[in-house]
Each structure stands twice: as structure tokens, then as C-alpha cells.
Amino acid sequence: MTMIDGDGLDVAERARIQRRTLGVVMASQVLGGAGLAAGVTVGALLAHQMLGGDALAGLPTALFTLGSALAALLVGRVTQRAGRRVGLGLGFAAGGIGAIGVVIAASIDSVPLLMVALFVYGSGTATNLQARYAGTDLAGPDRRGAAISLAMVSTTAGAVAGPNLVEPLGGLAVSVGLPALTGPFLLAGVAYLAAGAVLLALLRPDPLLLARRIDAGADRPAMGHDRTAAPSRPGRAAFVGAVVMVLTQIAMIAIMTMTPVHMRAHHHGLGEVGLVIGVHIAAMYLPSPVTGMLVDRIGRTPVAVASGVTLLAAGLTAALAPGDSLGVLILALTLLGLGWNFGLIAGTALVVDGTAPAIRARTQGRIDVLIALAGAGGGAASGAVVAASSFSALSVAGGALALLLIPALLWGRRSDRRVGEPWPPKPVGERHF
Numbered sequence: 001m002t003m004i005d006g007d008g009l010d011v012a013e014r015a016r017i018q019r020r021t022l023g024v025v026m027a028s029q030v031l032g033g034a035g036l037a038a039g040v041t042v043g044a045l046l047a048h049q050m051l052g053g054d055a056l057a058g059l060p061t062a063l064f065t066l067g068s069a070l071a072a073l074l075v076g077r078v079t080q081r082a083g084r085r086v087g088l089g090l091g092f093a094a095g096g097i098g099a100i101g102v103v104i105a106a107s108i109d110s111v112p113l114l115m116v117a118l119f120v121y122g123s124g125t126a127t128n129l130q131a132r133y134a135g136t137d138l139a140g141p142d143r144r145g146a147a148i149s150l151a152m153v154s155t156t157a158g159a160v161a162g163p164n165l166v167e168p169l170g171g172l173a174v175s176v177g178l179p180a181l182t183g184p185f186l187l188a189g190v191a192y193l194a195a196g197a198v199l200l201a202l203l204r205p206d207p208l209l210l211a212r213r214i215d216a217g218a219d220r221p222a223m224g225h226d227r228t229a230a231p232s233r234p235g236r237a238a239f240v241g242a243v244v245m246v247l248t249q250i251a252m253i254a255i256m257t258m259t260p261v262h263m264r265a266h267h268h269g270l271g272e273v274g275l276v277i278g279v280h281i282a283a284m285y286l287p288s289p290v291t292g293m294l295v296d297r298i299g300r301t302p303v304a305v306a307s308g309v310t311l312l313a314a315g316l317t318a319a320l321a322p323g324d325s326l327g328v329l330i331l332a333l334t335l336l337g338l339g340w341n342f343g344l345i346a347g348t349a350l351v352v353d354g355t356a357p358a359i360r361a362r363t364q365g366r367i368d369v370l371i372a373l374a375g376a377g378g379g380a381a382s383g384a385v386v387a388a389s390s391f392s393a394l395s396v397a398g399g400a401l402a403l404l405l406i407p408a409l410l411w412g413r414r415s416d417r418r419v420g421e422p423w424p425p426k427p428v429g430e431r432h433f
Contacts (some may be wrong), residue, residue, distance in 0.1 A: 001273045014141075017210065018138040018139060020021070021134065021207045022147060024198060024199065025150075025199075025203075026151065026382075027154075027198050028088070028134075028153035028187055028195040028196075028198045029128065029131055030154050030155070030157045031158060031191045031192070032092065032128035032155060032191065033154070033157060034157070034158030034161055035092075035128070035188040035189075035195065035200020036124060036125050036155075037161075039125065043064070046102070046114075050114060051111065052273060055105060059192070063115060063122065063143065064121050064122035065125075065379075066120065066305070067118065067126075068126035069122075069124065069369050069373050070122075070369075071095075071123035072365050072366075072368035072371075073125060074091075075091040075123075075130055075365055076128055076130070076361050076364055076365010077361075079130075079365065080361040080365070081410040083208050084133075084137070084199075084208045085203040085204065085206045086200070088131055088134065088196075088197065088199045089196045089197070091126065091130070092124055092127050093192070093198070094124070095120070095192040095196075096124065096188070096189045096190070096193035098118065098119070098122070098124065099124070099185045099186075099188035099189035099192060101113060101121070102117040102121060102182065102185045102227075106178070106179045106181065106185075107178050107182065119395065121185075124188070124192045124195075126372065127195075129371075130365065131150040131199075132152055132348060133348070133364050134207055135147035135148065135150060135207075136349075137207035137210070138210065144296065144349045144353070145293065145294070145345055146289070146292040146296055147294060149290075149293075152288040152341075153286065153288040155285055156282070156286055157369055158191065159285070165187065168226040169183030169294045173186060185430065206359060208357060208360065209239035211360075212358060215357045215358065228333055234354050235353070236350045236412050237300075238355050238367075239412075240350055241350025241351035241367075242367045242370060243352075243405060244347035244409075245347035245348070245367065247308075247401060247405045247408075248307055248311060249375045250253065250377065250398070250401060251315070251339075251397075252284075252311070252336055252339070252377070253378035253379045255314065255333075257378070257379045257381045257382045258391055258394055259276060259277070259329070260273045260277065261386070261391075262391040263323075266323035266324055267324070273420075276326070279333060280336060281331035281337065283337025283338045284340055285337075286316075288345065291341050291345045292345055294419050295345055295349050300346045300350050301409050301413070303345070303346040304342070304346040304350075304405060304409055305406055305409065307339050307346060308339075308343075308402045308403045309403075310338055311335075311340070312399035312402060313399070314336035314339055314399060315336075315396050315398045315399020315402075317332035318332035318336070318391070319392035319393075319395040323400060325400030351363070351367060362423065385397065
């Protein structure tokens with residue numbers, strides 16, 4: 001017998017649409033990864049060149065991080081009203097416009113325009129992160145980890161290619177009369193605009209809007225819900241997932257930010273610094289397919305706990321590593337990236353589990369604002385901690401902070417046991433097949 005959902009789709013048709021959705025999202029993430037690499041790779045160098053010193057070299061990171069926080073909120077709101085296709089498409093388009101603004105600012109040596117453009121450029125970073133949710137709207141609970149992981153690992157291709165194209169892109173920029181450091185932002189502008197175009201043209205049917213129609217047509221006998229009473233608040237799992245992602249973001253950003261400074265203080269060359277950060281970024285994204293499989297098969301909670309334990313191990317390893325030991329630092333930063341990967345995928349799955357399609361995009365946008373602000377706060381505080389104490393103290397504190405996600409998970413488990421529900425709870429407001 002063919003199984004039909006509340007919108008008249010049989011299971012095979014829903015699976016076909018989900019495969020198409022994942023393909024479109026993955027294509028946009030490859031392009032988005034290339035776009036976000038520009039700010040990380042040459043943003044500080046461009047600021048140093050235009051502002052004439054080291055004091056404000058960190059300004060680009062601060063500006064596009066704050067821009068990404070605002071964009072996460074706005075993209076979430078637009079997506080809530082108009083769907084993933086429009087929300088993500090416009091978010092990437094804004095990031096592309098921001099990147100082009102950076103190129104113009106550098107070419108006319110306008111610092112005010114540079115600041116505004118970098119802020120708008122942050123829209124691409126926020127959108128690239130939010131795109132991971134698009135693959136989960138039509139995925140069953142036992143496939144959500146895999147859907148998230150495919151979106152994340154696709155980002156790796158562009159993020160790795162971007163930094164390796166700095167020299168040829170610089171040559172291209174110079175050949176058309178632009179400063180060499182604008183080359184990566186030229187790539188970012190094209191990549192972000194292309195990602196937006198791919199989503200606007202190909203993300204049909206819109207997965208979030210279709211999930212809402214399916215949800216509206218599904219019976220909801222559990223917990224006293226009727227067909228017209230969509231949940232108006234996120235479930236407990238969404239709150240726990242947000243805590244997991246925020247804590248892992250703070251720990252990761254804080255330690256990662258100060259590692260290059262620590263290494264330079266111990267006379268490591270730029271090539272060695274680049275190697276450590278490159279391995280760290282690879283550990284953040286490349287394990288995603290395995291992590292997604294674990295989240296689906298053994299559950300969100302065990303993987304989230306593994307995140308806290310792995311981040312603690314990373315912090316302790318970094319703290320105890322001799323300053324001149326490149327191998328131990330590589331191990332520490334690999335563990336740091338892996339712990340973040342565990343936390344982001346497990347936390348994202350919990351957020352999706354704890355939100356009905358009717359409120360999902362708005363909730364996800366708000367949570368990603370918290371993640372962006374947490375990263376900005378972690379990065380800003382890390383320098384103060386090292387200045388007041390040491391890199392070892394920062395590393396231990398970051399690892400210990402990540403362990404706070406375990407009490408949050410226990411709170412969720414205990415709360416659900418009191419009302420007789422399993423943990424993680426049955427995903428909110430959805431019919432499963």
C-alpha cells in the first residue's frame with residue numbers, strides 16, 4: 001500500500017523532493033564556503049593596509065560577526081514568512097553585495113564604506129550557517145543528522161579552495177586595476193550571488209513551506225493538540241540544543257582565536273600557524289558525515305556529551321602542550337574542531353526536533369543570533385583572559401566551560417521524565433512514517 005501524508009504526497013515523492021532539496025543546498029554551500037573564506041583569509045590584512053596599523057586589524061572579524069548576528073535574525077524572519085528559498089536567497093545576495101562593497105571601498109580607499117560593507121558582508125556568513133536547516137525540513141527524525149552533515153561538509157570544498165586562490169585572485173585584481181587584497185572579495189561577491197541565485201531558482205518546492213502543509217494536514221492526537229492548534233513555542237529540546245551550540249561556539253572560538261598569537265609568541269612561522277588552523281578547520285567540517293550518522297543512530301545526547309568531553313580534552317591538551325611543540329598543538333586544535341562538530345550537529349538536530357514547522361525558521365534565526373554573539377564574545381574575551389593570565393588558563397577555562405552542556409542535557413532528561421516523556425522528546429508537531 002502507498003503511504004500518503006497530510007499533503008497528499010506519498011513517501012516516495014517526499015523522498016524525491018528531499019533528495020533534490022539536499023542537492024540544491026549542497027551546491028549553495030560549496031559556493032557559500034568560497035564566499036566566507038575571503039573575510040577569514042585577508043580581512044585583517046586589508047584592514048591593516050587601509051587603517052595603517054595593527055590596532056584595528058581585528059575590526060573586520062568584529063564587523064562581519066556582528067553583521068552575521070543581525071542577518072541571522074532577519075533571514076530567520078523572512079524565512080518564517082516566505083520560506084527557505086526567499087530567506088536564504090536574499091541573505092546570500094546581501095552577502096554578495098557586501099563583498100562587492102569591500103572591493104569598491106578598497107579601490108577608492110574609503111574606510112567608512114569598508115566598515116559598512118564588511119557589516120553587510122556578514123550576511124553571507126549567517127546565511128551559510130542557516131542553510132544547514134533547509135535540508136532537515138523534510139527529513140525524518142532518523143535522517144536529520146545526515147541531512148545536517150551533508151550541508152556542512154559541502155561548505156568545506158569552497159572554504160578550502162578560497163584561501164588557496166588568494167595569490168591568483170590577487171593577480172586578477174591587480175590586472176583590472178584593483179588592490180591585490182580585493183581578489184578574494186571579488187570571489188566572495190560572485191560566489192555569494194551565485195549561491196543566492198541557485199537557491200532562488202532551484203529550491204522548489206520550498207522545503208519549509210511544504211513541511212508546514214504536511215504538518216497542517218497531519219493528525220496530532222498527542223498532548224491534546226488538534227489539527228488547528230500549531231505549537232506556538234519551541235519544545236524543551238530546542239532550548240537544550242541552543243545551549244549545546246552556544247557553549248561549544250564560545251569554547252571553540254576562544255581557544256582558536258588565541259592559538260596563532262600563542263604560536264607566534266613561541267616563534268612558530270606563518271606556515272606552521274596556517275597548518276594548525278587549516279587542520280582545525282578540516283576537523284570542524286570533514287567529520288560531518290560520520291557525526292551525522294552517529295546522531296541518527298545512537299542519539300543526540302551521547303554525541304552532545306562527546307562534544308563536551310572532546311572540547312575539554314582539547315583545552316587540556318592545548319594547555320599542557322609545550323609552546324614549541326607543533327605536533328601537540330595540531331592534536332589540540334584537531335580535537336577542538338571535532339568537539340565543535342559534534343556539538344553543532346547534535347545541537348542542530350535537537351533544535352529541529354523541538355520546533356514545529358510553523359515556528360521553526362523564526363526560532364532557528366534567533367538561536368543563530370545567539371551563536372554569532374557567543375562567538376564574538378568568546379573571541380573578544382579570549383584576548384583579555386590571555387593578557388590577564390595565560391594561554392594555558394584560557395584553554396582550560398574553555399574546555400571546562402563546554403562541560404556545562406552536560407547539566408543542560410540532564411535537565412532536559414529529568415524534566416521529560418517528570419512528565420513521562422522520553423528524551424529526546426518526540427519531535428514537535430510532525431507526522432512520521
